[in-house]
Amino acid sequence: xxxxxxxxxxxxxxxxxxxxxxxxxxxxxxxxxxxxxxxxxxxxxxxxxxxxxxxxxxxxxxxxxxxxxxxxxxxxxxxxxxxxxxxxxxxxxxxxxxxxxxxxxxxxxxxxxxxxxxxxxxxxxxxxxxxxxxxxxxxxxxxxxxxxxxxxx
Amino acid sequence: xxxxxxxxxxxxxxxxxxxxxxxxxxxxxxxxxxxxxxxxxxxxxxxxxxxxxxxxxxxxxxxxxxxxxxxxxxxxxxxxxxxxxxxxxxxxxxxxxxxxxxxxxxxxxxxxxxxxxxxxxxxxxxxxxxxxxxxxxxxxxxxxxxxxxxxxxxxxxxxxxxxxxxxxxxxxxxxxxxxxxxxxxxxxxxxxxxxxxxxxxxxxxxxxxxxxxxxxxxxxxxxxxxxxxxxxxxxxxxxxxxxxxxxxxxxxxxxxxxxxxxxxxxxxxxxxxxxxxxxxxxxxxxx
Numbered sequence: 001x002x003x004x005x006x007x008x009x010x011x012x013x014x015x016x017x018x019x020x021x022x023x024x025x026x027x028x029x030x031x032x033x034x035x036x037x038x039x040x041x042x043x044x045x046x047x048x049x050x051x052x053x054x055x056x057x058x059x060x061x062x063x064x065x066x067x068x069x070x071x072x073x074x075x076x077x078x079x080x081x082x083x084x085x086x087x088x089x090x091x092x093x094x095x096x097x098x099x100x101x102x103x104x105x106x107x108x109x110x111x112x113x114x115x116x117x118x119x120x121x122x123x124x125x126x127x128x129x130x131x132x133x134x135x136x137x138x139x140x141x142x143x144x145x146x147x148x149x150x151x152x153x
Numbered sequence: 154x155x156x157x158x159x160x161x162x163x164x165x166x167x168x169x170x171x172x173x174x175x176x177x178x179x180x181x182x183x184x185x186x187x188x189x190x191x192x193x194x195x196x197x198x199x200x201x202x203x204x205x206x207x208x209x210x211x212x213x214x215x216x217x218x219x220x221x222x223x224x225x226x227x228x229x230x231x232x233x234x235x236x237x238x239x240x241x242x243x244x245x246x247x248x249x250x251x252x253x254x255x256x257x258x259x260x261x262x263x264x265x266x267x268x269x270x271x272x273x274x275x276x277x278x279x280x281x282x283x284x285x286x287x288x289x290x291x292x293x294x295x296x297x298x299x300x301x302x303x304x305x306x307x308x309x310x311x312x313x314x315x316x317x318x319x320x321x322x323x324x325x326x327x328x329x330x331x332x333x334x335x336x337x338x339x340x341x342x343x344x345x346x347x348x349x350x351x352x353x354x355x356x357x358x359x360x361x362x363x364x365x366x367x368x369x370x371x372x373x374x375x376x377x378x379x380x381x382x383x384x385x386x387x388x389x390x391x392x393x394x395x396x397x398x399x400x401x402x403x404x405x406x407x408x409x410x411x412x413x414x415x416x417x418x419x420x421x422x423x424x425x426x427x428x429x430x431x432x433x434x435x436x437x438x439x440x
């Protein structure tokens with residue numbers, strides 16, 4: 001059976017992380033499974049977790065009254081969902097919905113914030129990784145914004 | 154390995170400035186603004202050979218002429234296939250052509266994708282929007298000689314699910330052709346089950362050996378720029394990256410200068426360029 005520690009260590013987000021930090025993460029981790037159509041979280045809810053996706057696909061969505069749900073991005077195996085746990089006021093900014101059955105490692109944000117306050121090196125390590133992730137997401141979002149394939153209807 | 158795009162050139166027609174009449178065999182709507190014309194020679198002459206990546210000048214009599222990449226199978230001895238976006242004064246009326254209509258054709262022109270030079274390598278094809286059309290002949294060739302290549306990866310991005318070209322082929326290639334296919338759209342409603350995000354986000358997830366990879370890219374220039382950056386980050390070298398450039402082509406044989414790109418003409422030296430050979434001009438604004 002695969003242990004949580006092994007699963008976390010093998011996830012791309014954690015590649016190269018010191019063993020001591022991995023152990024700290026494991027202390028805040030649990031397995032999570034979402035069926036197709038199930039919401040991982042909804043906009044406005046308290047953001048107490050982030051997720052390391054192992055399998056499946058999750059749509060990050062925004063709901064517009066006139067257009068219904070608009071998918072902003074999909075994430076899948078090897079991706080991370082959520083950084084609102086890290087940024088006050090710790091509320092989700094978007095909806096996240098499993099498009100297909102999805103397995104992930106859920107990391108408890110409150111638990112991690114506490115550990116980061118106790119050990120700033122861990123905090124810096126996590127911030128570096130999230131900063132890279134945020135930069136990549138922003139780059140992709142900007143490319144989406146300029147609409148390189150031409151105008152939408 | 155230094156790759157060249159010069160070796161697989163095919164010989165153009167006897168007088169490259171005179172259009173030859175071709176008849177529309179089939180006209181097929183692909184998306185809301187894109188269609189595919191299948192042509193056969195009106196005079197029954199044999200189909201001129203073309204190499205993947207080359208283009209023809211299609212002449213709508215009395216209206217005008219446009220450069221269109223060939224999008225069909227290079228092994229097809231009967232049909233010449235072009236996929237066209239209806240955006241201008243020539244291509245909009247061209248979209249209304251029915252079976253039996255006659256077009257003028259000059260070509261084939263230009264440099265091809267390095268499909269032979271890539272043998273032994275992994276091949277990564279990255280397409281954006283209509284950019285899949287000029288890459289499809291290369292894909293047909295790779296699939297016909299599947300055993301000559303390592304991994305073959307096709308990454309494709311379009312505006313919305315309705316803008317994805319060749320959807321049936323994409324699904325067939327994905328399921329039973331021994332290539333890894335991933336496609337994504339920039340925007341979608343909640344009933345879409347596929348990927349959403351720009352095509353660059355697919356690159357780091359694809360499985361290939363960057364050191365032994367030939368990359369072929371076609372799409373909007375800004376997309377190609379970011380795709381190249383992602384490939385370079387993974388370790389693909391510039392001499393193994395090939396891009397297809399688009400400029401306003403008129404004569405198609407390097408006389409008129411309309412398609413000048415730095416010291417080259419896209420019609421005659423391109424449209425497929427090895428990236429390291431044009432990199433300084435590719436990064437210049439306004440070239």
